[in-house]
Every structure is written in C-alpha cells, then in structure tokens.
Amino acid sequence: xxxxxxxxxxxxxxxxxxxxxxxxxxxxxxxxxxxxxxxxxxxxxxxxxxxxxxxxxxxxxxxxxxxxxxxxxxxxxxxxxxxxxxxxxxxxxxxxxxxxxxxxxxxxxxxxxxxxxxxxxxxxxxxxxxxxxxxxxxxxxxxxxxxxxxxxxxxxxxxxx
Numbered sequence: 001x002x003x004x005x006x007x008x009x010x011x012x013x014x015x016x017x018x019x020x021x022x023x024x025x026x027x028x029x030x031x032x033x034x035x036x037x038x039x040x041x042x043x044x045x046x047x048x049x050x051x052x053x054x055x056x057x058x059x060x061x062x063x064x065x066x067x068x069x070x071x072x073x074x075x076x077x078x079x080x081x082x083x084x085x086x087x088x089x090x091x092x093x094x095x096x097x098x099x100x101x102x103x104x105x106x107x108x109x110x111x112x113x114x115x116x117x118x119x120x121x122x123x124x125x126x127x128x129x130x131x132x133x134x135x136x137x138x139x140x141x142x143x144x145x146x147x148x149x150x151x152x153x154x155x156x157x158x159x160x161x
Contacts, residue, residue, distance in 0.1 A: 032141040034121045046106040051096040057088035060126045061106045068109040119143040
C-alpha cells in the first residue's frame with residue numbers, strides 16, 4: 001500500500017472493510033422453498049432453515065411476487081391451532097431455526113397469480129442483530145408441489161419425475 005496514491009489507499013481500505021463486513025455476515029439460509037398454489041389461491045408459505053453466528057432476529061421479508069409478506073407462527077392456543085403474524089423470529093447464536101409448515105414461516109399474501117411447482121420465488125429477508133444493525137439477505141426459493149413436506153422433492157432418491 002505504500003506505493004499507492006491516497007485515493008487508491010482509501011479505496012483499498014474501503015474494499016477491505018467491505019470484505020470484512022461481508023465475511024462477518026451473520027445469517028445463513030438453507031433449504032428455502034415455497035409451497036405451490038392452486039388457481040385463485042391468494043396465499044402461500046415460504047419455509048427454510050436459518051442460522052446466525054450471533055443472536056439475531058428475522059424481522060421482515062418481502063418479495064416481488066406480492067406486496068404483502070409477513071412473518072407468521074402456527075401455535076396451539078386454547079386447544080386450537082392458530083396462525084398469527086409475529087414481529088420477529090429469534091435466531092439464537094449458533095442454532096438452526098427451521099421455518100416449516102405448522103411452525104414459524106413466511107406468508108406470501110394477496111398473490112395476484114398462481115405460484116407453480118418449478119417456479120422460483122425471490123425473497124428478501126431482513127435480520128436485526130442485538131446492536132440494532134440490520135442485514136438483508138436475498139434468497140431464491142424454488143416452488144414445490146402442494147403436498148410437499150419440509151424435505152426436498154428429490155429426497156426419496158436423486159431422480160426427477
């Protein structure tokens with residue numbers, strides 16, 4: 001760096017600090033998927049496994065396929081399974097939290113068109129650390145058949161139909 005101009009040095013340091021910030025990205029998302037819909041259906045769920053290096057929260061999500069995306073939880077309340085919007089999903093450091101049918105999930109509401117098996121739904125997830133800093137993560141979630149559970153469609157063998 002000693003032979004660099006002051007501007008080049010600043011750019012190199014800026015790039016290095018960006019790489020450090022990127023390297024310290026706190027959140028990893030795996031196995032994201034969205035459940036397919038039938039014609040006229042206006043809502044579906046997105047599911048995934050999320051882990052964070054530090055205590056973090058999933059605080060919101062968005063997608064270009066719909067203007068309304070919410071973080072939800074399915075839970076027993078007075079002996080009845082109910083779905084409700086939640087302000088966040090806590091992601092304890094070093095633990096994987098699974099967003100799955102029947103638990104926490106991301107709801108895509110007010111869909112204007114059918115989401116079909118084989119499509120890919122882009123999702124932008126927003127996370128907030130204990131320090132209040134926010135991080136966004138872009139996820140491309142493949143659409144699976146209506147009867148899909150949490151396992152990938154090819155889990156019963158590495159072949160496709």
